[in-house]
Amino acid sequence: MGRIATVDALSQRNCFSGDSMCVLCEDFDESADHLLCGCCVASNVWSMVSRWCRVSPIFVFSVRDFLGLSDFSGLGELAKEAFHEILIVGAWCIWRARNNKRFNNSLKTAHDIFLDIRSLGFHLYRNRSRNKAISWANWCSFSLM
Template sequence: MFTVDSIKRKLQRIRLPVPDYKFSWNNWVPKKVSIVAWRAEKNRLPTMDVLARRSIYCISDLCAFCGEVEESCEHTFVSCPFVRSLWQVIGQWCKVQAIYAFSFWDLLGLHDSINGSKNKRKAFRSIPLTTIWCVWRRRNDVVFNRALVSLAKALKKQRP
């Protein structure tokens, strides 16, 4: 017999994998920058896949940058070819090893791979957070203002 209680008990037994990463706030960046990264980490940004799950109609569910894959946080910030190129250039600017991320949590944990003092790692942590924010702003500009996808423009806005 079906009861709400029986479903609740079954759902409580399901163990989903939880990443080891816990979001830590960085007071070296504006709150709005940290909030976008935090929302992305929680999959709470209004990407096309999230909007579709909420039954919100969109003309296209494809990535605003590459137009090849359904837009999701993971794709927008990690696996999109446009953004992968951006991460490589940022790695060169920072004079660190090439940045290869396989998940969003890899991006948020990049500072752990940096040698140096605690302050140096904290400063480096602000770079992925700021980049995530810039990518999200650029994505919104492409979606809502029909701006052209341009790596040069994205880099110009990112670099101090």
């Protein structure tokens, strides 16, 4: 852990001396745990993801907890595989939104981030899974059979 180049990780390496606030919510210091788990923007994104994937609401407090979510989702094998990839794509989309805000001053809403997750997740899943025949309509309704 500690490899994600968030403000707190860069500060610990003496590589950053600027504003330490999360650029997405502007309420707390930026850390990997905050950015992916505690930030209100991330929480809204994960709420949309959990409703879409029909899993219990996603409440995690650390990246370590986040990485194990798919194991406890209660989904079937194909859906569990898709959900795991959705979580990874989701983390990347939140990170990308953070970078766009920090470096380009371009803010995406939680809903915009969710739409990116759904779109990019579809392409990743369709190209990497055993379920290559999945349609966009089935993906959007999370019907993976």
